Amino acid sequence: MRILKLFDVARNVSNCVIRRNFVRNFEPFINMWRILILSNCFLLILAGDGGTRMARFSPIDPSSFSRPDLAVVTNIKLSLKVHFDQKIFSGNCDLTVKKLHENVNEVVLDVKDLDIESIYETETNTKCKYTLSQPVGEFGSELAIEIPPKEVNNYIFTINYKTRPHASGLQWLEPEQTAGKKHPYVFSQFQAIHARSFLPCQDTPYVKTKYEALINAPTDLSVVMSAIRDATKPMIGYNLHHFKQDVPIQSYLIAIAIGALESRKIGPRSTVWAEKEFIEMAANEFANTEKQLKTAEDICGPYVWGIYDLLVLPPSFPFGGMENPCLTFVTPTLLAGDRSLANVVAHEIAHSWTGNLVTNANFEHFWLNEGFTVFIERKILGRLESPQVQDFDAYGGTVELKEAINELGDSNPLTCLVVNLTGVHPDDAFSTVPYEKGQTFLRYLETIVEGPAVFEPFLRKYFDTYKYRSLTTDEFKAFFIEYFSSTPEIKNIEWNKWLHTPGMPPVIPDYDKTLLKTIDEMKQRWLNWDEKSGPVPFSGDEITSIQKIQLLQDIFESEPQPIKKLEVLEEKFKFTEVQNAEIKFRWLRIGIKAKWEKIVDPALNWVNEVGRMKYCRPLYRDFYNWEEMRAKAIQNFQDNRKNMMHVSAYTIAHDLRLKE
Ligand SMILES: CC/C=C\C/C=C\C[C@@H](O)/C=C/C=C/C=C\[C@@H](O)CCCC(=O)O
Numbered sequence: 001m002r003i004l005k006l007f008d009v010a011r012n013v014s015n016c017v018i019r020r021n022f023v024r025n026f027e028p029f030i031n032m033w034r035i036l037i038l039s040n041c042f043l044l045i046l047a048g049d050g051g052t053r054m055a056r057f058s059p060i061d062p063s064s065f066s067r068p069d070l071a072v073v074t075n076i077k078l079s080l081k082v083h084f085d086q087k088i089f090s091g092n093c094d095l096t097v098k099k100l101h102e103n104v105n106e107v108v109l110d111v112k113d114l115d116i117e118s119i120y121e122t123e124t125n126t127k128c129k130y131t132l133s134q135p136v137g138e139f140g141s142e143l144a145i146e147i148p149p150k151e152v153n154n155y156i157f158t159i160n161y162k163t164r165p166h167a168s169g170l171q172w173l174e175p176e177q178t179a180g181k182k183h184p185y186v187f188s189q190f191q192a193i194h195a196r197s198f199l200p201c202q203d204t205p206y207v208k209t210k211y212e213a214l215i216n217a218p219t220d221l222s223v224v225m226s227a228i229r230d231a232t233k234p235m236i237g238y239n240l241h242h243f244k245q246d247v248p249i250q251s252y253l254i255a256i257a258i259g260a261l262e263s264r265k266i267g268p269r270s271t272v273w274a275e276k277e278f279i280e281m282a283a284n285e286f287a288n289t290e291k292q293l294k295t296a297e298d299i300c301g302p303y304v305w306g307i308y309d310l311l312v313l314p315p316s317f318p319f320g321g322m323e324n325p326c327l328t329f330v331t332p333t334l335l336a337g338d339r340s341l342a343n344v345v346a347h348e349i350a351h352s353w354t355g356n357l358v359t360n361a362n363f364e365h366f367w368l369n370e371g372f373t374v375f376i377e378r379k380i381l382g383r384l385e386s387p388q389v390q391d392f393d394a395y396g397g398t399v400e401l402k403e404a405i406n407e408l409g410d411s412n413p414l415t416c417l418v419v420n421l422t423g424v425h426p427d428d429a430f431s432t433v434p435y436e437k438g439q440t441f442l443r444y445l446e447t448i449v450e451g452p453a454v455f456e457p458f459l460r461k462y463f464d465t466y467k468y469r470s471l472t473t474d475e476f477k478a479f480f481i482e483y484f485s486s487t488p489e490i491k492n493i494e495w496n497k498w499l500h501t502p503g504m505p506p507v508i509p510d511y512d513k514t515l516l517k518t519i520d521e522m523k524q525r526w527l528n529w530d531e532k533s534g535p536v537p538f539s540g541d542e543i544t545s546i547q548k549i550q551l552l553q554d555i556f557e558s559e560p561q562p563i564k565k566l567e568v569l570e571e572k573f574k575f576t577e578v579q580n581a582e583i584k585f586r587w588l589r590i591g592i593k594a595k596w597e598k599i600v601d602p603a604l605n606w607v608n609e610v611g612r613m614k615y616c617r618p619l620y621r622d623f624y625n626w627e628e629m630r631a632k633a634i635q636n637f638q639d640n641r642k643n644m645m646h647v648s649a650y651t652i653a654h655d656l657r658l659k660e
């Protein structure tokens with residue numbers, strides 16, 4: 001038995017290793033993983049029998065151990081108390097489970113850093129045996145619960161458990177880390193596979209369930225979740241908050257935040273939530289939410305989630321936005337003051353169809369979520385602004401895509417639209433590629449079939465057919481080919497090149513360049529100018545915020561700029577202090593590229609304050625490449641990593657080539 005196990009381990013490890021050898025930029029990480037996997041398996045074999053077992057990845061999802069093909073979770077009910085003093089949640093989780101075959105005798109779940117106390121089958125009141133595998137690196141463990149004999153195939157398992165203070169999907173903030181400085185705060189970010197650090201679940205987007213939650217929290221704090229609020233009952237010394245999500249969702253869409261929050265109604269179905277220090281700004285910045293929602297409905301069909309609220313998180317939130325249903329989470333870096341970054345809200349609204357309603361079956365098909373979402377986001381922009389703005393934004397996306405592919409290497413398999421995640425953690429595979437290469441592909445398909453008048457009805461049919469379901473790229477392809485079976489042009493689509501070939505897309509659509517012309521011309525003026533030949537050759541008033549962003553991007557991509565010129569520009573525009581994060585980010589990168597020492601402290605202070613990875617990761621990578629500043633940047637990271645969410649600290653540690 002032990003020899004067999006050893007064989008299995010060796011095969012799994014070598015498969016991983018062969019695949020991972022392709023992943024050029026992850027070499028140090030691969031070696032670390034090899035050691036982790038080997039040492040974990042060794043521990044397993046030593047542990048032998050009883051309470052431990054060998055973890056096996058799911059045949060359905062390489063990022064999960066769960067087996068929804070054998071017994072599937074069909075409903076989740078959480079009953080949890082928050083303990084800010086210990087930085088944990090404790091309580092129980094009721095999982096309704098349907099056994100899919102007669103001879104199945106266990107339900108298999110994902111867990112990560114959970115302390116499981118006991119498990120019962122509720123209807124028969126049977127205490128259940130379970131086995132828990134040793135953790136497999138960042139993937140967590142497999143929890144297999146024995147299914148007791150019963151006449152019918154439906155069960156409710158009550159799992160009593162606690163989370164741990166370092167749960168990878170939660171961030172706990174001390175009062176002094178919040179804007180108000182008086183109350184603690186906790187928030188979640190579960191995509192891709194961190195829900196398992198909050199509750200035992202089938203942590204794969206292949207499984208969709210309704211959920212319900214009862215949260216016991218201090219009376220002076222608000223609780224918000226990705227669900228509809230049912231009631232808040234004042235109890236003695238605490239409040240009990242009840243939430244219900246009646247649309248079936250994947251585990252990564254469960255979300256929670258608890259803190260001193262205020263709310264403002266910003267539309268008939270929208271309320272914005274934030275700490276009181278940000279609430280007015282937030283209400284103003286997101287005032288166009290209803291317009292964006294209505295436009296999305298015109299494109300995609302009815303909005304099924306009832307409400308669309310927004311929560312502005314503290315600055316350490318690692319992403320621009322997260323499409324948690326009924327309650328989008330957003331970073332405060334969107335608060336530019338002029339609504340110019342509200343396209344992120346259009347993106348999260350678009351997820352109400354693409355990703356949340358129609359979902360990738362696993363993260364190898366992440367482009368089905370994100371490529372479609374960017375495509376719809378830009379259609380919303382096109383209708384609310386103009387087709388020129390839509391294409392200007394798409395052009396900017398192509399520039400970002402080029403930078404990402406340069407960074408990863410153009411033969412890196414992670415630059416394919418469909419990726420192989422065997423042995424690769426989704427957080428390590430994340431990049432702009434599924435977003436921008438995915439949207440480029442859809443724009444190309446739209447052009448092939450003669451444009452939006454034909455493609456948009458197809459999109460609605462696709463959403464209607466796959467709503468409440470999860471699918472793979474092959475299923476999408478088959479659906480597209482069937483729908484357009486009488487369109488001869490689709491024979492020219494090189495599916496393999498688009499889906500399975502690394503590097504830039506085979507075709508870049510012919511985007512409208514109207515808004516680019518001014519930028520190109522201003523860039524030339526800037527390059528030809530020097531500080532001795534008079535004042536800066538533009539006032540800044542001639543272009544919009546999104547054009548300024550592109551202008552700075554173009555300057556960043558040029559040769560390193562003379563520091564003297566940058567000093568004059570900073571004097572005139574004060575870019576280092578500007579509120580628009582996209583402008584500030586590009587300015588800081590221009591300064592680092594020029595090895596401008598004066599920019600170092602403002603840049604490091606900013607990454608300490610703002611945890612959004614879109615900004616922190618490139619800035620840290622830029623510092624890493626500036627040899628004289630490398631040690632200072634690493635020291636800055638080490639000093640501040642305790643204030644970062646797990647996913648940011650983990651990925652930046654890899655970017656800085658630090659051993660975990
Ligand atoms: C091919 C990639 C495979 C898997 C990656 C899936 C998830 C990775 C994980 O790290 C979570 C990502 C969550 C993203 C949430 C929001 C983004 O859309 C934000 C984009 C960046 C930003 O604007 O800050």
Ligand SMILES: [Zn+2]
Nearest residue numbers: 347351370373
């Ligand atoms: Zn998205």
